[in-house]
Amino acid sequence: MTFEQIIFYLFSAVLVAAAVGMVTVRSPVYAALCLILSFFTSAALWLLLEAEFLGLVLVLVYVGAVMVLFLFVIMMLDLNTDPLKEGLVKHAPVGFVVAAVIAVEMILVLQSAPFQIATPLNPAPANNTEALGAILYTDYVYPFEIAAVILVVAIIAAITLTLRRRPDSRKQDISQQVQVKRADRVRLVKMKAETKEQA
Amino acid sequence: MMEILANFFGAFLPEWMVTLLIILIKVVAIVLPLILLVAYATYAERKIIGFMQVRVGPNRVGFKGLLQPFADMFKLIFKEIVIPARSNRFLFLIAPLLAMGPAFAAWAVIPFSDGMVLADVNAGLLFLLALTSLGVYGVIIAGWASNSKYAQLSALRIGAQMVSYEIAMGFALVGVLMASGSLNLGDIVRAQSGSIFSWFVWPLFGLFLVYFISGVAETNRAPFDVAEGESEIVAGFHVEYSGMAFSIFFLAEYANMWLIAALTSLMFLGGWLSPFQGLTFLTDMPVLGRVFGDGIHWLLLKASFFMLLFFWFRATFPRYRYDQIMRLGWKILIPITLVWIFAEGLAIALGWKPWL
Numbered sequence: 309m310t311f312e313q314i315i316f317y318l319f320s321a322v323l324v325a326a327a328v329g330m331v332t333v334r335s336p337v338y339a340a341l342c343l344i345l346s347f348f349t350s351a352a353l354w355l356l357l358e359a360e361f362l363g364l365v366l367v368l369v370y371v372g373a374v375m376v377l378f379l380f381v382i383m384m385l386d387l388n389t390d391p392l393k394e395g396l397v398k399h400a401p402v403g404f405v406v407a408a409v410i411a412v413e414m415i416l417v418l419q420s421a422p423f424q425i426a427t428p429l430n431p432a433p434a435n436n437t438e439a440l441g442a443i444l445y446t447d448y449v450y451p452f453e454i455a456a457v458i459l460v461v462a463i464i465a466a467i468t469l470t471l472r473r474r475p476d477s478r479k480q481d482i483s484q485q486v487q488v489k490r491a492d493r494v495r496l497v498k499m500k501a502e503t504k505e506q507a
Numbered sequence: 508m509m510e511i512l513a514n515f516f517g518a519f520l521p522e523w524m525v526t527l528l529i530i531l532i533k534v535v536a537i538v539l540p541l542i543l544l545v546a547y548a549t550y551a552e553r554k555i556i557g558f559m560q561v562r563v564g565p566n567r568v569g570f571k572g573l574l575q576p577f578a579d580m581f582k583l584i585f586k587e588i589v590i591p592a593r594s595n596r597f598l599f600l601i602a603p604l605l606a607m608g609p610a611f612a613a614w615a616v617i618p619f620s621d622g623m624v625l626a627d628v629n630a631g632l633l634f635l636l637a638l639t640s641l642g643v644y645g646v647i648i649a650g651w652a653s654n655s656k657y658a659q660l661s662a663l664r665i666g667a668q669m670v671s672y673e674i675a676m677g678f679a680l681v682g683v684l685m686a687s688g689s690l691n692l693g694d695i696v697r698a699q700s701g702s703i704f705s706w707f708v709w710p711l712f713g714l715f716l717v718y719f720i721s722g723v724a725e726t727n728r729a730p731f732d733v734a735e736g737e738s739e740i741v742a743g744f745h746v747e748y749s750g751m752a753f754s755i756f757f758l759a760e761y762a763n764m765w766l767i768a769a770l771t772s773l774m775f776l777g778g779w780l781s782p783f784q785g786l787t788f789l790t791d792m793p794v795l796g797r798v799f800g801d802g803i804h805w806l807l808l809k810a811s812f813f814m815l816l817f818f819w820f821r822a823t824f825p826r827y828r829y830d831q832i833m834r835l836g837w838k839i840l841i842p843i844t845l846v847w848i849f850a851e852g853l854a855i856a857l858g859w860k861p862w863l
Contacts, residue, residue, distance in 0.1 A: 311523050327729040337598075337651065344644070346701055372640025372673065376666055377645065383651045383659070437690055482834050 317354055323349040336382045344375045361437040517535045533625050537614050545761040546576035552818045559822040565787060586750035591654055594747065598652035603748070603755035606645025609638040610762040614737030614843055617769055618693045620779045620803040631692040634686060635770065636677055639725065642763060643669045646727075646734070646744050649756070653747040663736035664829060665727055669834040672724040679718035682711050683774045685746035696778035702785035708775040715775040717840045719813065722767035724836065728817055729823035731832055768813035772806055779806045 326346035330339050347370045354363035417423070444452050512532065516525045550565065550572070557564025565572035571837045590596055612713065616631040618624040628634060643666055646788055650662020684690060687698035695723045699706045724731040735743040745756045772778055827835070 324603040341598075341648075360628070360630045363634065364630055364637045368633065368640055368671070372637060372643075373670055376643055376670055379647055379651075380663065380666055383647075437630055437633070480830070482831055486831075 312356065316353065319349045319352045321355070323353065335393050336385060339380070340375065340379050340382050343378075344371055359436060361440055384431065530625070534615075538611060540766065541614060541684055541759070541762060542767055545758055546580065548761050548765065548814060549579070549757075552689050552821075553610050553812070555815065555818045556822045559819070566712050578828070580754070583754040588752050589751045591747045592653040596709070598648050599747075600752070601650035602645050602652055603752050603759070604645070605648060606642060606759040607762070608645075609641040610759040610766065613638040613766050614635075615830075616692055617766075617773070618696060618778065619806060621693070621697075621801065623803065624693060624853060625692070627693060630690045630691040632680055632695070635692075636673075636691055637681065639676075639766070642725075642759070645756070645759065649748070650744040653744070657740040657742075657745050657746050658744050659739050661734045661736075661746075665744065668727070668731065668734070668832060668836075669725055670719040671802055671833060672840075675717055675836060675840040675844055676721040676725060678841065678848060679714040679721065680774065682714040682844065682848050682851055683707055685848070685855060686711060692773055692778075696773055696780060699777040700784065703777075703782045704774065706777040706780075711775065711847070711851070713843055715771070716776065716849075717844050719767075719816070721836075721840060722771060723817065723820060725830070726763045726767055726817075728760075728764065729821040730827050732826060733829050733832060734752040736826065747762050764814060764817055765810060768810040768817070769806065770815050776809050777805075778809075779803055787843035 323346050326342045326349060330346060333342060335341050347366060351363040351366040351371070354360075354366065440483035513525055513529055516528055520528070552577075554564040554572070565575040568574040590599060595793070601607045610862075613635055615625045616628055616634050646669075647662045647666050650658040650660075650665075653659075683695060687695040689695055689698065727734050737743075740746075745753055748756060777784075779801050781799055781801045782805070784801065786799075
């Protein structure tokens with residue numbers, strides 16, 4: 309076994325263990341941490357495959373941003389886990405159906421033509437990031453832009469759904485606050501010192 | 508020097524162990540000076556802020572208090588690590604390590620001088636962004652595992668703050684990457700060579716400001732240190748930590764400050780490049796030429812300047828209110844970077860590249 313293979317099997321073992329842990333541990337926080345660990349190890353595996361851009365972006369986006377917000381939500385939860393454990397038998401069939409649908413979809417996608425290329429691109433691009441950028445903004449520019457638009461729509465939809473305007477809340481207008489000049493708030497008054505007789 | 512070492516170890520060790528050993532030696536050669544820099548940054552901070560507030564600062568231990576960092580270190584080592592009741596013991600103890608790991612690992616791709624880098628990776632900039640975004644976990648986990656409402660509030664504050672300012676920071680770096688055409692930190696610095704006027708700080712001045720301000724917010728320093736707001740939430744996420752566990756958080760914070768300082772110098776101020784570049788009558792002088800020429804001392808000097816700014820800010824500005832922090836990040840810094848990147852893209856498309 310070469311050194312690379314040893315590293316590969318090590319990371320794969322950690323990845324599988326973390327993924328199993330994610331669905332089996334009781335505490336939701338531990339589950340989220342297991343998910344983070346599995347993202348991180350799969351990023352390491354991608355680095356081993358010389359897909360450094362994808363690996364680092366996985367860490368940057370999922371581990372660095374998405375999972376932080378996940379942890380946020382989970383940490384705010386009431387940590388009484390008993391209700392979460394209820395109804396395993398009742399929900400199991402639905403879970404199996406969803407799992408089967410995902411498995412079938414993945415098999416169909418992986419058997420499609422773009423995934424059948426056994427040999428790497430020739431000549432292999434020296435700089436992964438540059439190669440990906442060149443492809444994204446030429447061959448796949450429309451899917452790329454459409455994906456971006458969908459994401460923007462999703463952001464706006466999420467904000468509109470959760471935005472509650474409360475006319476009775478006393479909100480501070482920060483831009484007004486920071487534009488305050490000294491003259492608006494303090495007045496320098498010149499006056500004579502008071503004498504004993506006046507007081 | 509590394510070849511001599513490699514030959515020496517190669518005589519009685521297999522090849523992969525030699526490679527591993529050389530890498531370990533390089534890691535130690537980076538980490539030890541870094542820890543010393545961190546220790547003396549704390550001393551410098553107390554002295555500088557003392558000077559600004561017309562105090563003397565530490566002056567008891569050693570000459571002019573120069574041994575103060577070691578006294579602090581020994582005190583912290585011998586203190587008891589108190590683990591709060593009903594805290595999550597495993598996460599409580601692992602959180603400081605999660606904070607320190609990324610702060611030190613990021614130094615692997617920092618070029619200290621031409622070719623003087625541990626890992627000369629192509630996607631160095633992405634690596635840095637990925638690692639600096641990991642630092643938040645140590646704090647969030649510490650806040651949650653402490654089982655304290657102050658720590659929890661602080662963890663929520665810092666989590667939202669770091670995720671927000673990362674965006675502005677990333678966009679500022681996109682500008683650097685567009686100007687240099689590379690993600691490799693060495694190439695970014697080399698793209699700024701020529702003279703002091705080819706540094707990226709001139710064409711990208713707005714991004715430079717945004718980057719450093721976001722850096723101050725990312726390292727959770729004053730005036731963005733709401734996570735530690737001692738008047739509201741005691742000391743924030745590390746309120747339950749004592750002894751070494753606390754000092755590791757401290758170490759991570761200062762290592763991150765040095766990282767931001769070094770990165771700002773690398774991205775915008777030409778890193779190891781000398782400001783006298785191009786002035787051949789200075790750089791060709793027999794002995795002084797080495798001082799005026801490029802080298803690691805310029806990077807150290809520039810990074811030290813940014814460290815001074817960190818301390819200066821702390822002595823000068825009152826703390827931001829939390830909603831003001833969010834407003835600054837989302838409504839001011841991010842729009843500035845977006846407009847700047849758009850203008851820069853236009854300049855590149857028109858072939859107008861003042862930095863070349």
